[in-house]
Amino acid sequence: MKETENIFLNLINQHKAIIHKISKMYMNDAEDQRDLFQEIILQLWKAYPTFKGNSKFTTWMYRVCLNTALVYFKKDNKKVDKAPLDENIDVMDINxxxxxxxxxxxxxxxxxxxxxxxxxxxxxxxxxxxxxxxxxxxxxxxxxxxxxxxxxxxxxxxxxxxxxxxx
Amino acid sequence: MNFDDIKNEWNAESSEGNNISTDMLKIKQANTPIDKIRAKMKHEFYYQLFFLLLMVFIPFLAGFSTAIKQVYLITYATTCGFTAYYFFKFYTFYKNSYDMSMDTRKNILWFYYEMKLNVELYKALTYIIAFIAVGFMSAYLFIEKASVFAKILTNLSPVFLILNCFITILIIGVITELWAWFYYGRYLKQVKKVVDELDYE
Missing domain, CATH: 1.10.10.10 (Winged helix-like DNA-binding domain superfamily/Winged helix DNA-binding domain)
Known part of the structure; x- marks a missing residue:
């Protein structure tokens, strides 16, 4: 499990610009962008067992990222189940x-x-x-x-x- | 500026910031409309369970006669039966995982129909329970308050009674539809909007 996690994180870190860009395209507010970013990571991780390597990792990643963004629902309560975002991710600041x-x-x-x-x-x-x-x-x-x-x-x-x- | 310029900058845009850590993978709560509906249904299950347990004490608290107790027992068993059936269905929905790696059309339609189906199931359960409750109330009036009920019936015209039944059904219908819409409708609406955008020629 730890090894799968490491492989996954390595792949995601290589292509995290995709997630950043989608988050910024679909959400205007910085906090919403972080929430969507987090949601995409979660959905990628949940869907990772479906990646069989038949296509490029980025092709698979585009689908999961876009599908997540398309059905993403903004959180009602911003405090719900969050990782310490500021320490772990930085969504690029437009400014x-x-x-x-x-x-x-x-x-x-x-x-x-x-x-x-x-x-x-x-x-x-x-x-x-x-x-x-x-x-x-x-x-x-x-x-x-x-x-x-x-x-x-x-x-x-x-x-x-x-x-x-x-x- | 043209699209080639934008593309060049887009491709040059690098991802700054720290790497994604394992903490990000530990979050359990997803935020798709399906997950939202599932979470609400889970809460509803607990409420329903609580009310079913509470219903056990009603005959003792209300001081029902033996005759109405038997009717109540049948009503209670029927309610439990239907609730168990529908909550089994909801549980299947709850456990049914989705595949985000499908193409967008398949994915969005799966979300839409899965949600719609479960909202319809939810409405069906609400209708059934409401009609069981109305049925029991009628039986209660017939058995426990027979004389008062007979007096009311003799004073009212059949047209008024039929109209009354019709209005009761209408009120149950309106409340059920509004409740389902208030509780789950906005999630369905959001996904339907994307379906429409995808289908727009």
Missing amino acids: ENEGKEEKLTYLYTAVQELNAIEKALIFLFLENQSHRDIAGNLGISEVNARVKLNRTKEKLQFIIKKNGYEF
Whole structure:
């Protein structure tokens, strides 16, 4: 068990940027981002026995992370069953990145106006997933994925412009 | 700025901060709508158990006659039977684990229908218990308060009585639906919203 835990943690730590990015896309508030981050780790750990190594670890991870974010329900009571977060995880602070990653700051602000599926589409697109991979992850047809992604990109472009940034 | 610029920055964004530790794996309480419903159903099970135990004392506290005690015993046994059946179903739901590694459509539909099914089961149990309670109250009035009840019946028109029954059923229905919606509806609504977003052409 300890060995499985170590292998899992090693893999997750290598790819934790995926979880950070999804948390920031799906939650606006820093505390909610931490909660979602924690929830994703928990769901990844619970689902880990289903990872048979037939696909890349990141492919499996994208699905679990996105599915968790899609059905995640904000906690009613923030004090419920939490690990000492401040000591264990640091969700990247948007303010810290201001200046050096200004474009991403605009992106994270703009995606808050997208719906849950549109966020998933943009996330997979930014992760360099092909239309086929996006379709496979979301369980929709390739044509549908292409159409939805194009619409979402147009919508995102419009939101970024509306927010006063040249696109 | 264009999408290529965003992609470049996105891919360059590294994950700062400490590594994820084993403490993060020790948390037991998940926060999906399914887990929320399961937690509420678990609480309801304890409440239900408490009320069933409390019901044992009602005949002694209310001073029922032998005749109504027998009716009460049948009512109690029926209630216990239905509750046990439905809570077995809820227990199966409780123990049925979900697979988050399925594709999003399969995953979200599994969540939606599993939740919907259990909310419907919950409503069915509430209806059954409410009708058993109404049935027992009627039997109580017939047996224990026969003279008063007969007087009331003779003074009321059949149309009024039928209307009364209809309104009682309607009230039970409205309360059950509202209670189920208040208790579980928002979780269903959230998942349904994602299903609709996925299906939107």
